[in-house]
Amino acid sequence: MENILTDIIFLPLLIAVILGTIRASLPLLRVGAIFSSLGTLALTLLLTYDFNPQEGMQFLVNATWIKNAGMTYNLGVDYLSLIILLLITTIMPLLYLYMLKERRKGYWYNMMLLQTGVTGAVLSLDLILFYLFWETMLLPIFIMIGKYGSGMKQYNSMKIVLMTILGSMSMLFSILYIGYIYFETTGVWSFALNDLSTLIFEAKTSIWLTAGFLLAFAIKIPLVGFHTWMAPAYGSAPTPAVVIMSAIMAKLGVYGIWRFGFTLFGSTLHFYEPIIIVLALIGLIYYAIVAITETNLRRMFAYSSGSHLSLIALGIFLSNIYAWGGSLYFIATHAIASAGMFMVIGLTYHRFQTININELGGIASKMPIFTFFFAFFALSIAGLPGTGGFVGELLIIIGAFKASFWVGVFTATTMLSAMVYIFWMLQRTLFGSSNNEVIAKDLSIKEILMLAPLVILLLLTGIIPSLFIPMFEPGLLGALK
């Protein structure tokens, strides 16, 4: 049990390295990848079973990594990282099921590397370690978009890499400076979050340092103004990569603000509060409007994802229990819903060779089961009551009204505008007359198996939130004090 976090992080990487060294054949590679995802899922479930919601950080690992530089190998899990960890480990096996027929070996290796990257970023409690994983998870995305993507893939993958690294570099500068301040006050180097959280910064320095971190996270989320990579990257990326980007990586931006922003510069973040709230409000309305005008399904849901992530970021910066609880809840449910949605869009492409709304239509009469899943995920993204998304959005909106009337009003428009583009999209894609000649088969058993767990999770979170909220409520209340 002591090394369970290490195992969860490195199991996929280890399997990938072993398979790569022995030049594994495709079937073996497939089995290995699926085994790694199921193994991490089992380990995570074990971890969840032992997790005590009443306590803060648990399963701590404290080890020196590179002693001379003060880098430590510190891991730990609390309610927030546990939620994201559960999301990763649930989505990964489903993705492998989705790409089961994939014949290109590099695809599988990249997915395993990607899992190690995102898991490590969620669990690490040392700034340099976090930075390492934060950058590492970019590499597989870079390769997957550029090699296996579509459209202007080379250009778009270079764009996402350069923009994200610009953010990480500014974060690196802040990290180094914080490390130096710690060295100056104590005489030893350390980048462990525990040590650094004791620091008190000068107001002016603190503002610059926070800006370095916020830039990295704002690009990852992306907040409006830092979003130019988003639609092209989502449009070009292959489905598994899009799912990870929208369901996990975008959430890591919010996670970063929560974990590192609040721990290191709690009070300075208040300085940025109005700016972020305004950006988030503009974002959630702007993205929604762009989503209405998009005809490419992937790009539409890219903007929709941006809109909802702005909502989550907004919730994080409205420091009250409703908004925070809602944000956390929405992180999980939006991840599940968008994972499902992007997978369904991938299936649409397999069947019709297009994801342009104008070339679809009339699917409902031909493929009833497909229509159900498609509509279900779309509606749960829109926040249909009875799905998990509704609970999250509602809590954030309540929190927004608590903070200020006008913020509340603007926040509430997300739900409305989401309804507009979702329903209009559904009407044009699923109903009406068909705009193509393709005769498509309905979902196979495998595909149903792949999507059903997500549907069940969304329904569970939507109908009985009381099952999940106690998991993180004590932690949240503690954090608010």
Added chain:
Amino acid sequence: MINELFFAIPMISVLLGALTLMLLSHKKNISLKNFNYIAIFFLLISFVSEYLILGHNTQDYLFASIFQHTFILDDFATIFDLMFTLGAILTLLVNNDYFKSRTYFSGEYFSLILFSVFGMMLLSHAHELLTVFIALEIASLSIYTLVGFHKNKKVSSEAMMKYMVLGSMTGAFFMLGTALIYGAVGSTTLENISLYVNATPLEDMTLLVVGGSFLMITIMFKIGAVPFHSWIIDVYHGAPYPITMFMASTFKIAIFAIALRLYIVNFAQINHFWTEMLQAITILTLLGGSWLAISQTLVKRMLAGSSIVHSGYLLIGISSIGLGSEVAAPAIMFYLIAYFLSAVGSFGILSFIASQSKKQMSYEDFKGFANRRPYMALMMSIFMLSLAGFPSTIGFLGKFYIFTSAIESGQLILAGLGIMTAFISVYYYFKLIAMMYFYPTDHEQKKLPIDISTIIIAMMALIVIWGGIGTSLIPFIPGADSFIETAKTAINSLK
């Protein structure tokens, strides 16, 4: 005396090897391969004896009864020697196939490589300015000849002329600087210079300071700092691949051996005098190098341009020393090791590919490389990531130490600029990765030949990764910590 001979073995063995090869080189019945092995044999003797000497120095000076204090013995010099010999060994081993693929190589080539290694070793041990000059010229003259070794190729000859004319001119600056310093101090040994510097106030040292600045110009020229960089791209381009590899990885480091010694020890009292000048040069080097690297279409020229940027990072470290940073000196050593490993690897792969084709190797030629040689492409990516300073490679730790030293000495702007150019470098390094992975290839996937070059390159790739993430948690296998320990030992042994 016999005792001291042991400490001289590294240099003697290389010199003997060079002479032996020179004498043998007119024989037509010895194949290039055997010449190569002879050269490696002598270098290996040198390498092993250096390894044995490391940490066991009992003598302060080499043959003090004959040379007085001309040659110093310390771990700093030995660690540099280790890098020189290792660099030469790797160059020779990796290029085993390259020699066969070109007709213009002959026995003298190996002799010249050994001579230049001998020059570099003299340089790291030199403790007297005239000896420094002689050592520098031994190394440089060998390299000039090596650059123009392909004498029927115009680019090569042009590169040699350019390098030789400019290099000799800056050599003259070095002589002038030495003369001025001699005028001020009355001696050219570094020991007496130190005494003079420590005893005299800065205002009365105009002659020495001017002389020191002239020395600096030579050093800046040799490491390719802007505005003394105009030769670097053409020379790296014109030289045969093995020589480019040797220059970029080994010769560049040799210059830092003497630069660090002068700056940290002998001019320690007055080195803050040059800080502003260094900062200006650093800014120019970082920006100019990035500009040059971005605008290239040939991979070799891009790496040449980027090597200017790496000089810029090292200069950040040097100006940090002047401002009193404690971590700066080990940081430079560590960065040198990191750069050495990554440069040997990346240039090694280039020359390995070049040994199988006669192409110029632009970015375009790398299209689909990952399909043809998946493992080679993976290793090339690792070296590119390390040069770009991507975390989990040794290059990241190198940049980490350099930037922290800049922050520590209060040079926030330089640290920021360094991080900015590291960001720019992501573009031109990732472009190569993109070329290798993102395009399909027409060629069939060949079988993977395993030979000595590939094994060595693979080992370098592993060291680059392990040097970045290697932890002291695993016993007996030295990780990143031991690299930095080595760097610290080197700096602490300076006197």
